[in-house]
Amino acid sequence: MAEVVKALGIFGYPLAHSMSHLMYSTAIKHLGINFQFQPYEVKPEHLPAAVEGVRAMGIRGVCVTIPHKGAIIPLLDELTEDARLMRAVNVVCLEDGERLVGHNTDGIGFVTSMRKDVGQDPKGKRILLLGAGGAAKAIAVKLAVEGASHISILNRTPSKAEELAEHVKDQVPGSEVEGGALETEQVGRFAKEADIIINGTSVGMWKKGEPPDKSTLVPSEQIMPHHLVCDVVYNPLLTPLLCSAKRRKAKVLTGLGMIIYQGAEAFRRWTGCELPVQLVRRRLIRALSQAGS
Ligand code: NAP
Numbered sequence: 001m002a003e004v005v006k007a008l009g010i011f012g013y014p015l016a017h018s019m020s021h022l023m024y025s026t027a028i029k030h031l032g033i034n035f036q037f038q039p040y041e042v043k044p045e046h047l048p049a050a051v052e053g054v055r056a057m058g059i060r061g062v063c064v065t066i067p068h069k070g071a072i073i074p075l076l077d078e079l080t081e082d083a084r085l086m087r088a089v090n091v092v093c094l095e096d097g098e099r100l101v102g103h104n105t106d107g108i109g110f111v112t113s114m115r116k117d118v119g120q121d122p123k124g125k126r127i128l129l130l131g132a133g134g135a136a137k138a139i140a141v142k143l144a145v146e147g148a149s150h151i152s153i154l155n156r157t158p159s160k161a162e163e164l165a166e167h168v169k170d171q172v173p174g175s176e177v178e179g180g181a182l183e184t185e186q187v188g189r190f191a192k193e194a195d196i197i198i199n200g201t202s203v204g205m206w207k208k209g210e211p212p213d214k215s216t217l218v219p220s221e222q223i224m225p226h227h228l229v230c231d232v233v234y235n236p237l238l239t240p241l242l243c244s245a246k247r248r249k250a251k252v253l254t255g256l257g258m259i260i261y262q263g264a265e266a267f268r269r270w271t272g273c274e275l276p277v278q279l280v281r282r283r284l285i286r287a288l289s290q291a292g293s
Pocket residue numbers: 106109130131132133134135136155156157160182200201202203205232233234255256258259260262
């Protein structure tokens with residue numbers, strides 16, 4: 001009798017920008033393990049049925065992306081601490097063939113990339129975080145949990161930054177977090193005091209069929225050589241912000257490490273195997289350069 005292939009997948013809508021298929025299929029092929037990864041475009045109205053399908057068909061795990069990261073929460077049996085704190089799920093694991101457990105690996109992906117790719121630890125650092133969407137939320141919570149000394153969150157819609165700051169302070173006792181408007185003067189004030197500047201917005205991201213976004217939210221003269229400047233955007237790898245940071249002799253961290261290490265966490269939980277990080281990194285860089293970054 002043929003051996004049953006263990007299924008993995010991703011739920012999102014639409015799925016045009018996802019790198020997950022390439023990342024996990026590369027790892028599965030390299031390791032020669034009996035898994036298969038399949039992208040599923042799941043419309044919001046079909047999410048409950050799709051989630052029940054995971055349980056019914058014994059799918060070992062799925063990645064969850066826009067627009068389902070929050071909507072999936074009431075459909076699951078359990079949440080990990082990170083998913084609960086971030087109020088968002090990007091990975092689901094089927095445990096014991098029955099229980100659907102929601103994880104959030106975005107924050108740990110970012111912090112692991114900081115540690116492994118540029119050798120920096122968030123503990124005791126002052127952070128300027130731009131953005132208050134899904135990626136920024138995961139990063140803000142994780143940095144607070146990891147002991148950042150102060151986090152300033154600035155967002156185009158200031159109320160969202162203030163809300164996120166309150167949320168982090170509530171969830172992570174003792175954390176020092178403030179939120180405000182993403183205005184040049186504020187950026188300058190907080191950049192001056194910061195050790196680490198993070199773009200957690202989609203500004204600088206290239207979209208298919210559109211001219212490259214050459215904008216950056218941090219004026220070049222506000223970046224200093226002591227700064228670590230990070231971007232969550234990974235297409236292009238060197239965003240306008242990171243190019244400007246390099247010219248100013250600051251250390252830079254691209255968004256690629258975050259995506260790889262959040263995926264490595266998921267892969268370990270689903271398969272018990274380590275993701276071949278260097279191989280996956282090379283494949284993703286090649287795919288991104290072929291896509292025109
Ligand atoms: P999201 O939830 O839609 O949040 C978007 C954020 O960008 C919001 O803070 C939004 O501000 C801000 N923004 C958008 N356009 C802006 C503009 N023109 N000026 C100033 N701020 C602007 O999206 P997300 O899921 O957080 O994703 C954000 C980026 O992170 C995307 O490029 C995504 O590809 C990337 N990402 C990377 C990883 C990784 O592993 N590297 C993981 C997740 C996401 P408002 O609140 O004012 O709208």
